[in-house]
Amino acid sequence: MHKLLIYLSLFLCASNIFAQTAHVYHAKATYYSKKFDGRKTYSGERFHSNKYTAAHRSFPIQSLVKVTNPLNNKSVIVRINDRFRRKNFIDISLIAAKQIDIVRQGIAKVSIQLLDSSFLQQYINQSISNITMEPIPDVAAESNTIDTLQKYYIRLASFKLKKNAKLLLSKKALTEYKDIAHIQKTSYKGKPLYKIMIGPFLSKEEAVTHLKKIKTKYKDAIIQNFLHSNWEYLIKCVN
Numbered sequence: 001m002h003k004l005l006i007y008l009s010l011f012l013c014a015s016n017i018f019a020q021t022a023h024v025y026h027a028k029a030t031y032y033s034k035k036f037d038g039r040k041t042y043s044g045e046r047f048h049s050n051k052y053t054a055a056h057r058s059f060p061i062q063s064l065v066k067v068t069n070p071l072n073n074k075s076v077i078v079r080i081n082d083r084f085r086r087k088n089f090i091d092i093s094l095i096a097a098k099q100i101d102i103v104r105q106g107i108a109k110v111s112i113q114l115l116d117s118s119f120l121q122q123y124i125n126q127s128i129s130n131i132t133m134e135p136i137p138d139v140a141a142e143s144n145t146i147d148t149l150q151k152y153y154i155r156l157a158s159f160k161l162k163k164n165a166k167l168l169l170s171k172k173a174l175t176e177y178k179d180i181a182h183i184q185k186t187s188y189k190g191k192p193l194y195k196i197m198i199g200p201f202l203s204k205e206e207a208v209t210h211l212k213k214i215k216t217k218y219k220d221a222i223i224q225n226f227l228h229s230n231w232e233y234l235i236k237c238v239n
Contacts, residue, residue, distance in 0.1 A: 027088045029067060029110040031097035041082035049094040052127055055082035056090050056112075064115040064123055067092060069100040069108060076100050077115065077123045121200060152207035153199035153224045154214060156181075165194040173217055174198075177210075197224075 032055075036047050043061050047053070059065060059080045067090060068075040076092075076099040084091040090112055094103070102108035156174075159165045165183050168174070174181055177198050184195045198214070201207040207223050214221045 024111050024113045025088075027090055027110055027112050029097070029100075029102055029108050029112075030089060030091050030106065031094055031103070032091060034094065043081040045081050047082065047093075051093055052076065052078050052096050052123065053081045054078035054090055054092040054096065055084035056080050057084055057087060059114055064117075064119050065090070066113045066115055066119075067096065067100060068111045068113075069102055070111060071108075072101055074100040077119060077126055079123065152201040152204055153197045154201075154207060154211055154221055155224050156196040156198055156214065156218055156221050158193055158195045160191065160193065162192075162194045165196055168196055 032047065032049060034049050037049055039047050041047050041053070041055070045053075054065060054067070056065070061080055063080050065078050065080060066075055067078060076096045078090075078092050078096050082091070090110070097103050100108075100110070102110070157165075157168060159168075162183065162185075169178075169181055169183065180200070181196060181198045184197045186193045186195060198210070199207070201210065204223070211221060211223055
């Protein structure tokens with residue numbers, strides 16, 4: 001928990017420093033090969049080629065960065081969790097490279113921009129769904145305070161098998177929440193556990209209102225607050 005709070009502090013500090021200028025840097029991008037899967041990064045986190053992460057020489061660890069391919073205007077948001085010694089380079093994960101279509105080149109000219117904490121939820125949504133991101137504005141939004149990182153989710157149910165979680169998500173009863181319902185992969189006693197999460201809701205009152213409606217059909221549904229565990233949740237999101 002202490003390490004997690006340090007990460008959040010670094011991210012918020014970076015947001016405050018860089019969001020004012022919203023500077024776009026010109027750089028070159030490469031991507032990790034799959035042989036690095038499972039290796040420890042500079043942050044201590046294990047690298048996975050299907051997660052939206054990157055290495056950079058100087059951007060703060062745990063900061064969010066927008067990477068854009070100027071040839072097709074495709075963008076992706078990555079989280080810095082590793083270091084890369086080469087100047088004016090960013091080393092991104094394979095899934096991020098595929099999203100901006102630079103896999104064939106191996107090395108490509110890109111523009112990179114450090115983002116503030118207001119883009120955290122956009123990054124989470126991207127990590128959950130693995131959909132192509134539309135290019136986001138070059139001017140980063142005004143930096144948020146740590147209070148804005150407090151989000152409320154409804155945990156609908158948990159399953160040992162992912163296919164059962166997917167089956168529940170397809171039910172007509174959840175049609176209203178199809179855009180904010182997703183599967184979060186965790187573990188229990190060393191075995192995979194798949195949770196259906198609905199959210200985020202920006203206030204507890206909003207979450208409680210929806211919980212009352214949901215509980216008429218799903219009695220085990222509860223509210224979870226991710227005030228101090230946004231990064232932990234974000235890292236565990238299943239694609």
